[in-house]
Amino acid sequence: MTGPRPERRSALVRHLQHAIELGDPELAALASLESRPQELERGTTLVKEGEPYTSAYVLQAGWVIRHKDLIDGRRQVVDFMIPGDLIGVEGSAFHIADESVTALTVVKASPFDPDRIPELFRGHARLGAALAWRFARDRAVLAERVMSLGRRTAYEKIAHVILELWRRLQVRDLSDNLSFWMPASQSVLADLLGLSTVHVNRTLRKMARDGLLRKDQDHIYILDLEGLVRVAEFHDAYVVGAPVPERLRTALTRP
Amino acid sequence: MTGPRPERRSALVRHLQHAIELGDPELAALASLESRPQELERGTTLVKEGEPYTSAYVLQAGWVIRHKDLIDGRRQVVDFMIPGDLIGVEGSAFHIADESVTALTVVKASPFDPDRIPELFRGHARLGAALAWRFARDRAVLAERVMSLGRRTAYEKIAHVILELWRRLQVRDLSDNLSFWMPASQSVLADLLGLSTVHVNRTLRKMARDGLLRKDQDHIYILDLEGLVRVAEFHDAYVVGAPVPERLRTALTRP
């Protein structure tokens, strides 16, 4: 209801800690990444496809998209990034960016040097593990997106992303009960789901008529959770909200 | 030309070493994963969506697919896995599998206990880094698949996967010059690209007429590499074949 809301404690720490138990040295290392957030205006390009990675960021507030573009203008949004996400960490593993990253809203982000990542790996095995877990989780989300793009109908696609976003936000305490701030236009949604804007509009309308969900300027209201889950065949348990196996969570606690 | 070909040295070691310099202890640890390969017949399910992970494997020979299925039978192939890939490592990070893994051919695979992964992380930071790099690279490949599924035409989709596979195989010495063993039927290809079998067939035909590529029972022959690259807007440099930044490759060499 309230638009972007400031987090109390660090969303980054909170969700990495969900995966791996972190000790004081790790927390200190992370804290140093989160200093001096910059404010970036909507539309700012943080990473540009085809160019070298420059800075990396911890996203503190606002939404950002990863996207790829074809020369003739076709655009594919690969994923949304929400507060707590790391932008441009891949810079530690690749020279050249394979996706662009663009601010969808005004954004607060703490820049840091991606060259420090390997250093973190060396000094803090637990952070390395947490980061690997994170990459694996991202991969799982993308695999689900592939399923949507390849085999789901427009109606099912929309149902599925909405549920996915809802859960991702919920895990970070960024959603109200059955509604959340969603600053993506129908056209952005279209580019995420491989549809045309017009068709997204029509489908959204239909879903509202069917009493499943409603979307206004920048909020989503889930009207029939059960219904959406059924339509989308949404299985949350083993992706977004999956608990991390104990053996991994604590395996590195005593080095 | 020759069907599946046995690798001289371990494909797993070869490609992890591409990312991170490994020392003797790491090599020893990996060697222990690659013992006693089992032979599995075509169609064997190694991992089943919705069920707990059991064993993990190092794929030694043959092709395997990761796929997801909807209740009404629609199927999406998420990715191919080729010799040197690790099957079911996610088992260390998740309880329940979100994808099925099925053998597309007769397969040789070395089973190992996924619970050993966290242990590897602790004992060998470099392996942890290599694994993280691997997840990141998988994610990049999937992002490119998302682009294909969302915004490319059938013609472009096929051109793109073929090039992607060609490069992935090449990096592991599994392709001949401009042709490679490709044991996926048109129907599997269709499920990968979000198309119908019929349309894959027609498009493949057209691409052959246009002199771009030819596919027979289980081989792909690239006839016009330049042409394919142009059609697909294929940028290899920053995904499959990307060199790993020196700072990461060697960052952990002296702990």
Next chain:
DNA sequence: CGTCGCATTGATTCCATTCAAGAACAGTGG
């Protein structure tokens, strides 16, 4: 108050699907 981005709706077109059915193989067993 005009402009610009976003949402909405109608009309038309098209890429890809579905349905159908025959051909080409590969593997199996008599």
Next chain:
DNA sequence: CCACTGTTCTTGAATGGAATCAATGCGACG
């Protein structure tokens, strides 16, 4: 060695889901 059977590949015809083209409404903003 050859019928028998089951995939996989091919091609034609009809249908359909989503795209494109086009036009209007509407709220935010300088």
